[in-house]
Amino acid sequence: MNSEQFIKKIESFKKELPYTRGEYVKKTWGHDLHSLCSYQGKLKPAVAHWLVKMFSEEGDVVLDPLGGVGTIALEACLQGRKGISNDISILASTVAKAKISFPKIDDVMKELARLEEKNRNSILTEEDYLSAEFGLNASVKDYFHEDTLREILLFRKNLCLENNPSAERCYVAANLLHILHGNRPYALSRTSHALTPFAPKGEYIYKNVVGKITERLYKCAKFEFPENYVKGESYWGSYENLNCEKANIIITSPPFVGMRFDRPNWMRLWLCGWNKEDFLETSKASLDRMQMSNWDVYYTFFQKCYSLLKEDAFMILHLGGSKKYDMVSELAVRVKDYFKIVDIVYEDVSNTEKHGVKDKGTTDKHIFVFMKKIRR
Numbered sequence: 001m002n003s004e005q006f007i008k009k010i011e012s013f014k015k016e017l018p019y020t021r022g023e024y025v026k027k028t029w030g031h032d033l034h035s036l037c038s039y040q041g042k043l044k045p046a047v048a049h050w051l052v053k054m055f056s057e058e059g060d061v062v063l064d065p066l067g068g069v070g071t072i073a074l075e076a077c078l079q080g081r082k083g084i085s086n087d088i089s090i091l092a093s094t095v096a097k098a099k100i101s102f103p104k105i106d107d108v109m110k111e112l113a114r115l116e117e118k119n120r121n122s123i124l125t126e127e128d129y130l131s132a133e134f135g136l137n138a139s140v141k142d143y144f145h146e147d148t149l150r151e152i153l154l155f156r157k158n159l160c161l162e163n164n165p166s167a168e169r170c171y172v173a174a175n176l177l178h179i180l181h182g183n184r185p186y187a188l189s190r191t192s193h194a195l196t197p198f199a200p201k202g203e204y205i206y207k208n209v210v211g212k213i214t215e216r217l218y219k220c221a222k223f224e225f226p227e228n229y230v231k232g233e234s235y236w237g238s239y240e241n242l243n244c245e246k247a248n249i250i251i252t253s254p255p256f257v258g259m260r261f262d263r264p265n266w267m268r269l270w271l272c273g274w275n276k277e278d279f280l281e282t283s284k285a286s287l288d289r290m291q292m293s294n295w296d297v298y299y300t301f302f303q304k305c306y307s308l309l310k311e312d313a314f315m316i317l318h319l320g321g322s323k324k325y326d327m328v329s330e331l332a333v334r335v336k337d338y339f340k341i342v343d344i345v346y347e348d349v350s351n352t353e354k355h356g357v358k359d360k361g362t363t364d365k366h367i368f369v370f371m372k373k374i375r376r
Contacts, residue, residue: 001248003312010345017347029045030045033099034071037174039069039095040195040196049075053079055251055316058080059081059082060081060247062248062249063086065250065308066087066239067084067086068261070092070096072251073085078225079228080226082233083230083232084233084234084235086236088239088287090272093234093235094161094165095174098173099174107168108172111172115155119157128156134275134276135266136266137198138199143192143267145204145205151208155176161173161272176213181194182194190203242308248310249314250305250316251316251318254331255291257324257325303337305339312373314371315371315373316370317331318367319366319367320365327367328344338374340372342370344370345367346365346368348365349366350365
């Protein structure tokens with residue numbers, strides 16, 4: 001895509017905001033894989049769909065260096081592009097790998113059987129049980145029947161997600177992470193919330209963890225894919241250390257001001273191996289926390305993005321805006337050595353309700369910043 005085509009696409013996008021029309025308005029719109037695991041802070045799939053559709057072409061490499069659970073990369077894969085996602089969160093990168101490297105159900109079931117065997121041969125320690133004393137809204141142990149908790153602790157001990165797990169293991173983990181807590185029969189917890197684990201209510205009822213995972217896996221096995229579907233890649237780590245093939249376009253959504261991804265996703269991060277120290281210290285390395293103290297972190301970010309793009313390539317940022325902060329102005333100062341801002345598109349979301357929660361924080365607009373890589 002050349003610059004003239006890119007500008008025409010922007011004008012069309014600005015005029016139509018296509019993700020706000022027709023079926024794309026529905027919260028449930030999108031491929032079933034987008035709902036593989038609940039995650040607070042996920043980009044709306046319809047937004048990702050139209051950004052990929054309008055500003056990339058089949059065969060392109062579409063990169064999201066702040067990929068979260070892989071929403072943009074998955075949309076790229078579903079549209080015949082190669083989607084690459086990266087995230088510093090072990091939770092997000094695990095779910096992203098499960099989605100964009102979608103494995104065969106037979107291989108997933110074999111991996112579940114291997115984990116089940118490993119669980120049978122493992123002994124829980126006092127340290128394992130002490131980990132369940134942690135919690136933000138309540139302790140982990142308050143959410144589960146004691147036998148269910150024991151089975152969950154065994155999976156936590158044996159998933160080993162920090163050791164470059166296979167797509168099959170990530171897929172098992174993603175399904176377990178999804179059913180970990182919620183307010184529906186599939187959930188392993190007492191009654192809570194599927195997105196954020198609010199303090200639980202109701203009786204302690206035993207749920208067989210392997211049985212519940214298996215039910216979920218066979219449900220997901222029915223997912224269908226377009227003929228031009230392309231498997232993608234998912235990486236775990238800071239964007240600063242990302243080493244992948246160069247992309248035709250970067251489409252990414254930096255964290256909105258005030259957002260902390262570790263807090264609402266705390267229990268799922270715990271299952272991925274996090275403990276109290278990680279919430280206090282490890283989380284400081286994430287961009288959502290670093291930008292709170294110094295916007296200069298984006299100098300490094302844009303420099304890295306520049307190096308990961310092919311010549312004459314483009315970059316699109318999806319940002320949150322508010323009367324209380326001006327993220328665009330802060331980033332514009334720090335991007336100018338690497339990218340030229342071509343256009344900026346604003347969408348008023350002040351009256352939009354999300355997940356049934358009227359208090360949406362400070363964000364009252366969504367902003368799309370369209371940029372082109374500078375030639376040197």
